[in-house]
Amino acid sequence: AIVGTVSLLFVKCISELLIQTLDQECGANQFDHWFTYVAIACWIPTVSFWLSRMNTGLAYYSPLLIIPLLQCGFVFFAILI
Numbered sequence: 001a002i003v004g005t006v007s008l009l010f011v012k013c014i015s016e017l018l019i020q021t022l023d024q025e026c027g028a029n030q031f032d033h034w035f036t037y038v039a040i041a042c043w044i045p046t047v048s049f050w051l052s053r054m055n056t057g058l059a060y061y062s063p064l065l066i067i068p069l070l071q072c073g074f075v076f077f078a079i080l081i
C-alpha cells in the first residue's frame with residue numbers, strides 16, 4: 001500500500017505542475033524543467049506496481065476482502081506520509 005501512496009504523491013505533483021503550465025497568469029511552462037520528467041518517470045513504475053499487486057491480490061482473494069485491506073493500507077500510509 002505504501003507504493004500506492006507514493007504514486008498518489010507523484011500524480012499530485014504532476015497535476016500541480018500541469019496546473020501551473022496551463023495557468024494564464026503564471027505562464028511558466030513546467031515541461032522546460034527536469035523535475036517534471038523525473039516525476040512522470042517515477043510515477044509510471046509506482047502506479048504499474050500498485051496495479052499489478054492489486055490484480056494479483058484479486059486473483060487470489062475475494063474482492064470483498066482484498067479491496068478494503070488495500071484501501072485501509074493505502075489510507076494509513078497516506079496519513080503517515
